[in-house]
Amino acid sequence: MPFEQRAQKTPVIKTPLRDKNIELTFDTGFSGRFEITEKDFDPAKAVRKIETFGTHSTGAFGAAVPVAGAVFRLDSLTLGNKIFTDEIISTGTSNLIGNEFLRDFSFILDWKNNRIYMKPVRDNPARLESFGFTYRFVERKPVVAFIFKDENFPLKIGDSIISINGVMLDHLDEATACHYFMNRVERDQKAILVKINRDGNILDFKLERKAYLN
Numbered sequence: 001m002p003f004e005q006r007a008q009k010t011p012v013i014k015t016p017l018r019d020k021n022i023e024l025t026f027d028t029g030f031s032g033r034f035e036i037t038e039k040d041f042d043p044a045k046a047v048r049k050i051e052t053f054g055t056h057s058t059g060a061f062g063a064a065v066p067v068a069g070a071v072f073r074l075d076s077l078t079l080g081n082k083i084f085t086d087e088i089i090s091t092g093t094s095n096l097i098g099n100e101f102l103r104d105f106s107f108i109l110d111w112k113n114n115r116i117y118m119k120p121v122r123d124n125p126a127r128l129e130s131f132g133f134t135y136r137f138v139e140r141k142p143v144v145a146f147i148f149k150d151e152n153f154p155l156k157i158g159d160s161i162i163s164i165n166g167v168m169l170d171h172l173d174e175a176t177a178c179h180y181f182m183n184r185v186e187r188d189q190k191a192i193l194v195k196i197n198r199d200g201n202i203l204d205f206k207l208e209r210k211a212y213l214n
Helices: 174-182
Strands: 004-006 010-017 020-026 034-036 049-054 067-079 082-091 105-110 115-120 128-130 133-138 141-148 160-164 191-198 201-208 210-212
Touching: 010 067, 020 034
Parallel strands: 034 082
Antiparallel strands: 004 010, 010 020, 049 067, 049 141, 067 082, 105 115, 128 210, 133 141, 141 160, 160 191, 191 201
C-alpha cells in the first residue's frame, strides 16, 4: 500500500471514495475503525446508516461541542491493491484509519520506499454493537457525550451517570476515573442498569447491547 509522508512522518494513503479521491491518515493513536469528514462523503448517500449526536473526539476527559453525525456501512473501500467490503465508517473531523481496523493485521511501514505491507492475522468482519451511547469524564464524573439517534432512546447528552450495574461512578478521584475509563463497567455485558442525574432528577434505565447496521 503506497503512502505519502506528511509532517512528523505521518503516513497518508490516497484512496478513491465514490466520485472523489480522499486522503486517509494511518493513525495508530486513533481507537476507532475509519473516520471520514462529511465534506469528503455525504452519509445521506449511504443505504445503511444510523444518525448520531455528540462528540467522541477529545479523549477520556474534558468536553467539546456536540455535533450531528452518522455511522454507516460502505459497500467497498479500496486500500492499496485490496478491496474491503461492508466496512463501517464514522463521520468526524478528520480522515483516519484507526486501531479497530489495524488490529486485524500485522504490518510493516517501509519508510524508504513509502509503502505499508499488511498481512491479515484474523478474519474479523466489521460490526457495530453498542448500548447506544458513550461517556467521558468531566471533573472526574462520567457524562453522556455521544448517542445513537435511535427511536425512543432514553439517554440525553449531558446526563450525569451515577452508577452502572450498581458500580458507583459519581464520586471518583483521578486514579479511579482513569481506571473506569480503561476498564469500562459495561464491557462484555449484554444488558446494563444505568442510574443518571438529569437536571436534579434521578432516573433509572435498563439498556441492552444492540447490533447496528446489519
